[in-house]
Amino acid sequence: MGIDFGDLFEKKEIDLSDLRGKVIAIDAYNILYQFLSIIRQRDGTPLIDSHGEITSHLSGFLYRTTNLIEAGIRPVFVFDGEPPEFKNSTLNERKKIRVEAMVRWEEAKEKGDEAAFKYAQASSQIKGNMIEDAKKLLVLMGLPVIQAPSEGEAQAAFMVRNNDAYAAGSQDYDALLFGAPVIVRNLAVTGKRKLPGMGVYVDIKPQIIELESGLTGLGITREQLVDIALLIGTDYNAGIKGIGPKKALKLIKKHGYIEQALDELGEDIKNLAELKELFLNPAVTSDYELKWKKPDASGIIEFLCIQHDFSEARVSKATERLIEASKDGQQTLDRWF
DNA sequence: CTTATTCA
């Protein structure tokens, strides 16, 4: 998923309260996929309503978003449009992995194997009404939902550059390549997370990465950062075997341009110019409106409890918190409602 | 993941 810059960028740990009053353009696919992958039972089965529809993502969106708003954050959710053509091979590869994982999951479930969960996670697929349902819930919650023409991270980055948002929210680093001045990771409220393997709990705090100071620290330009990414490999190209973040940085600093670096390596990247363009000049739109509305409490209850079998007690509680928090926002933030 | 419940 996305580009792995390793430790190239300095990550600044922050408190959630540091984001109070700030607009965050959240990559909705990124978070939806996380919810889908993580919100599962012990054997890996996701939350499912009585019609057999998966509801893990709806649970995640309801509770986490309510928490963010309660923390004074103003989230905007940006949904992907058409993927760029160069992404096709990556998407096909992911599909293969998913199908394989699905088989492994069934086997593990049969045997009562604990590994079932991780296979289930790897089999996660966004499909059916998940996107529409997520959008519907977010709209009912009164939040702006933005439709990107292509990649959501690119649109989020554009909105930050436009000063319509403070940061792009995603676990991936791609928004940096798309030119987002600031990205936020670990945008959740519950700080404790179990470390894979042992039952050790670690405090996970939100962190920000600033593009400009990061580039200055590395002594490179954004164009060169894109060159580094293309050497390592992105969602749109495979990258060069044996080249990770450190070697890529060294090569680009030595040569200045990816073309010369590739010459030294005796390698070639197909469609190099188009790939650069994809990051440096991505498809985005200015046709969006950031407007926060009063949450539609009865609409949320109808949608989640009547249509998707959520517990009314839980949903009502969350909805009340949401409405209360939205009122606070209205007093202090002119753009609320 | 987040919330609810249990238990020292």
Next chain:
DNA sequence: TGAATAAGG
């Protein structure tokens, strides 16, 4: 109370 565990749909 706060940490560990179960449940959520």
